[in-house]
Amino acid sequence: MHFYESTLIDTEEGIQCKVYANSHPDGFVVVKPKYIPTELAEFTKLKRRFILEKCMTRFNLFNSKEVVEENLKILKEKFPYFLYNCDKHNNWFMVVPKEKIKTYHDPQKGVQELMKVPDQDMDPYLKATKGIIGLILQSGIKLEDVGISHSTLLGNYTPGKSDIDLLIFGKDNGWKVIKYMETAEHPLLKWKTKEEWAKYYKDRIVSKQFSEEEYVFNMVRKKDDGFFDGNVFSIFVVEKEDELWYNWEDEHTPLSTVKIRGKVLDDSNSHVRPGYYELTETEIVEGYDNVPIKKLVTWSRPFVLQAKKDDRVEAVGLLEKIKTKDEEYYQVVIGYYDTYTTERGEKEYMKALVD
């Protein structure tokens, strides 16, 4: 069975996990635990939610390094299987062994079912979900290429607050949708304007690595997050089993944290997680000898669709030497799990440079 990124699985103990990649090491599924019953473990400085009869901790890694380390320690003590040390990467990931999976929540089946519900029996949130799916279908993809996930699928959404999370199956389908959304018009469809992104930048102080101009430039052209009838929607493109680019058999040798610049040669895998930009004309500005960089890989959603072909980009991430069956090359990776517990996490970014 292929486990698509951004889908949900429940473990035998009732831990809800978000699948965090499209490719997985043998026998495991790469995940982030999302909701953990508090009766199983008590964590530090994490929010709680009441879901399906239980008080659940909303597990996340967006916290100070010390808090994340403490929470990972608790997780490891209670559920050692979540931490997977990968020899091929010399790094660790979070996984669920396949035999521990109790339920897989099928996002495609969910959409098929949702679209059959008559409008009069839907609340405004579900109507908006149906509406945005209807709009997306005008890109030419089929309903079976669409999925819903997270609270939209499970039904524990909060109208007016919960995002509508949509999955598009297949890389070509993903591009069709993203290209279509760049020009689509609909009375209920809204994107943040340049002014709104600028305000967002000022209000949140989102990054020290971006000037306001760079931030607005990078964000305003992305069409995978928007508003439909007032609800935030997010489009996640996921790879089918026969189009996976990531190979868990490749050997990764971590070398150094580096700052690089380069030009995007190919962005066709930049809309998935993990995704990558093929680079040319690269230069290591800081951190290592100036070796040529073939790929800029991101595990972090904010850097998905961050640059287009021929864009000049700048990034800070982990330089790795990759040895595959056929070749050796260098790549820079942003957003590995270890960035939540190391100083590299605060340094990493990627941006398309404004001309």
Add this chain to the structure above:
Amino acid sequence: MHFYESSIITTKDGLHCQVYGNEHPIEGILVKPKYIPTDKIESDGLQYRFISGKKMNRLNLWSDKKKLSKYIEDFKKSYPHYILHSDLHCKDRLFFYVPIDKIERIYYPRHGLKELMSMPFTSLDDYLKNVHEFATFLLGSGLKIKDLGITYSTLMGHYMTNISDINIVVYGKENFWKLMRYLEIVKHPKLAWKTNKQWINFFNRRNRFNIFGNDKFVELMSRKKSEGYFGGPLFVIFGAEKDDETWHRWGTEKYSCHGIVKMQAIVEDDFSSIVRPGCYLVKDSKVIEGDDVKIDKVAFYSRDYCMLAKKDETIEVCGMLEKVEPINGEPYYRVVVGYFDAYISDRREKEYIKVIDNE
């Protein structure tokens, strides 16, 4: 076998069922299927809901009867393992049950409330904050958290803020009566009772009450303190019997049916009128239509008849006459209102319990 009413059971094939009664056969748990997936059977006579990633029909026993009858027949064919063939009742009686091996998960109202009350208040959304506050308010009656539960959409998490009711379960009949007495006198800025106009609106939407006049309906309903508003949403409080206080034990009696009767009687004991199935012990019965026998008990499966009548009031009942033969004890007669099969026959419109003015 005892199992608490109002718990929720999801089955391995995706049904959401509410436990229906506190006494159950050993083979499984009596339920009312509440949400049923539409992959095997479907009815446009029933409302649809999107729950757990599935398009579901919501079983409503007051929907179009022809379509409901067809749906129940389809259900029997597609889900035969959820139909209980009771040796204790007439062959026409319809019971839904979940065999133990078909249970996927049980959601316990008591556990749900305990978990909810353990949540940091600030982590709750507005709807759950209100539920938390309401439960805290109810604890002022002297009940403990373990005496209360939450059920239905509040428990399952598919509630809609500003729309969904708050459904509270009270464990133990004494506890329930204690809470009712408390609610009769207590005040709270967020607590409101239905106005006469709201009751009449409710009355007009529920054809099951068409045997009452408006005034009588409002008078009877207004004295119930199991339903009201707290901070906006409607709340409904249900009673669930503990193991040692159920008014009947499954398997200790046999029931034969003797047709529809209309009768009047005086309520001798209303203590068990707060649960489902509930009952009134009656005296001085007088059959108006049907077999002329002495009737000792009026049982009902519809919550609408909970706490409708009080001790010493006279009630008029139309329902199924049954001869009850206990394994240990003397046979007696009872009238039952609201078996599931009543809803797909002309009994749906005929059956009722009403309080009449004593002469």
